[in-house]
Every structure is written in structure tokens, then in C-alpha cells.
Amino acid sequence: MKNDLRRQLPSINQLIEYPLLQGLNREDHNLVVNCARGVVNKWRQKIGNGQTDLPLISELAQEVKDKYLSTKCTNLRRVINATGTILHTNLGRAVLSKKATEAIIKVSKHYSNLEYDLLKGKRGNRYDHVTGLLQELTGCEAALVVNNNAAAVLLALSALAVGRETVISRGQLVEIGGSFRVPEVMAQSGTRLVEVGTTNKTYPRDYEAAINPETALILKVHPSNYRIQGFTQEVSTKELVEVGSRWGIPVMEDLGSGFLIDLNEYGISGEPTVQDEIKQGLDVVTFSGDKLLGGPQAGIIVGRRDLIKEMERHPLNRALRIDKMTLAALEATLQIYRNPSRAIEEIPTLKALITKKEVLYQKAKNLKELANDKLETRAKISLIEINSKVGGGALPLTLLPSWGIAIKPISMGVDELLEKLRKTNPPVLSRIREENLVIDVRTLLPGEDIELIKALVQALGE
């Protein structure tokens, strides 16, 4: 019985000659044959396990085609972010500016002066490509960049406080996500954690009471994705710096995100800029390259020259070293910041943050018209007011008023549509709200509206 069923499956030759596969077969015969074998074998096994419903040859051919296409494209792929979360950690955080991506291509397609001083004709320092810019933009004395901000914190603690004590407020012993937990990073670095104050309230006197000859560092950690509200008290940067200088102990801040321009006039408030923090007299500040800065993944360390030197010389620095493509993208990104009004136009993260609601309304309206044109019979489409989020553990309480389209499919469930959209090319990531699929236009990049409509047409079927 099972053998009879197996015999009803088409031969590999029949399958690859099926019209749907003929074009692909001419393009890459070997791969199509491989995929067809895989599909037929899978069905033979299914029959072996008791399956009695056999697929039509057209269905098998479609399976082969899907398998072929997914084998052909890389596993790490671009996707369309229709979630409205600007710095979506699962979707690669910051989208780079055109200049940053061009810089990556240039430096990776050719040789470069990565560690060569062209003026002196001898060995140079890779960090020199960005230290000047960081000094200019943040007012710091010296700077160093590593692989990410977690690495920056680990390196700083290892270089400045190993075997000695680091004082931190209890309210700042946070977990940032992606397994960055402040107490664990501190333990890993070899410094001894001394927690002061309580979860909700910490005063300058709490820090002073903890200081002793073993104290190497006072650490402040930006709570990022977490806020304590109500009966609370944290020690300000200014007060911490006063405590530090009274006792001759360096004060470091893990700033997390790290804005380089003040976006208050655009309604984005509550985040200090790096230069503000430096101005208050902090000895070391660390922040991410791919959060609010809108650059590549990197950990940026700015601060006192002698302390930065110690970090640069530390053996961990070699292990956490930033690569040339990242460095190229970071330099290009920082260069744009020299002109803040250009920065908010050219750096996609900043642009997405400050785009006005009226502009988003127009974008959503256009998208709705396009969608109506193509999808009228298969879904009900309406304009919807929504809130976008910053993401990446930055500004967790900030809701950015936005517009989008809500799609209610007529002949399938909304969950099914969500799933089908994840499988289009490029995949589309969206969310569900009240039985509707919601497309937030804030995070759609130029040109993606057309691709999005195509994906919707494909997902909703003919």
C-alpha cells in the first residue's frame, strides 16, 4: 500500500520539467534537482509515517520553488520594518545613512590606511580615525571605540577597577536585555560591586559612606528601558562628580544610548546628550554606536586622557577591537553630526524620530490609496492613528504619535496574514491590533511602500 502510494509521486525528471520550474531549471539545474530530491524524499517519508493524502504535482513544484528560492537567498536578509519601532534590536537597530554605507563599501573593497599614518609614512593608530571627531563633537579629552557598549563597560571596569571596589546605586543594577546585566558585567570584569542606597532612593551621603581606600570607581548606569516613578531619588551627575572629586575617585557613566544632538524642539526630551554629561565633569562616559546615535554597532568611550590610555593598553581591548567596516561607518556618521541640521535629515534614526505627524499622515494616506487599488477585494483597509516606539532600550516611556494603515483580510485570519508577510521577499514585519494587521509608516524607508504593497498582494493571494 505504502509502496503504491510512493509510486504515485512524480519522478525527479517529471517534477523539474513542470512549467513552474522550467525557468529555474535552466538557471541552476543542479540546485533545482537537489531541491526536488529533498521535496520528494520528504513526501516519501511522510507516506512511510502513514500519510495517505498525496499532493498534486503543482503543489510539489511550488514546494520545490520555495525551497529553491530560500536556498538561493542568504539567511541574513533585509526586511521591511513596519512595526514602528525605530531601533528594533531584533531587526538590527539603527539603519545607517547613505554616507556610512558608502564608507563601508569603500574601505572593504580596497586597502585602506586603517593603521597607517599617511603623513608620517609609518604605522598609525586605528582609533585616530574617530578620536578627533569625538573630541570635537563631545568636548572629551580622549576617546576609544570597541565592539559594542557592553564591551566598553567591561573594558572600562577591567582597566580601571579590577580587584578593587566600584560603587553603584541599587536602583541602577539593571538588566538591559540581550543578557547585559550590570552586576554580572561587573563580576566578569573583576571589580567588587558595592551597592549603595535603596531601590527607589539614593543620596550623595550613601556614596560617601561607601568610599574607602579600596574604592576605585563610582559608576552610574542609565536605566535605559526601565523607570522608577513616584517616591524616588537618584543622585544627579553633578552631585556624583562632586563626591568623586572630593575623594579623588573617577566617576564613570554608562549612558546607554548617547544622543549627540538635543531634539527637545522636536518634542523628544528626557535624554541627556553626551556633551552635556561630559561638561558636568564625568571622567568616563560610554554609549552605543547603534542606538540613538544612528551609527554602526560600536561601544564608544570618551573621557579623561589618562584613563582612556589605560583602557587602550589593556589586553581586553585587543579582543574587543572594532573592525574597519564599523570604523568607516562610524567616522562617516560622526562627520554628518558636524552639521546638526544635516544630521536630522541624513541619519535615518534621527529622521524617523523627528518626522512630524502630518507628514506621517500623508505617507499613510498615500499607502492606503495604493493598497486600496490593489487589494480592495481581499481586505478592508483603513487609516489608523497609532504610537511608534523608539526601541533599543532608549526612551522607554516616549510614545511617538504616528499614522498607519490597518488591514483586515477578508478570506483569512489576521494571524495568517502576519505569518505570510514574514515569508515574502523581502519579509515584512508588522503587528496586530484589534484583529487588524497594522503597518506603521514611520519606519518604512523610501521606496518601501511599493515593495510593501507587492508583499501584501502576494500574502493575500490572488
Ligand SMILES: *Cc1c(COP(=O)(O)O)cnc(C)c1O
Ligand atoms: C544598550 C545598553 C548597553 C549595551 O549596549 P550594546 O551596544 O548593546 O552592547 C549597556 N548599557 C546600557 C545602559 C544600555 O542602554
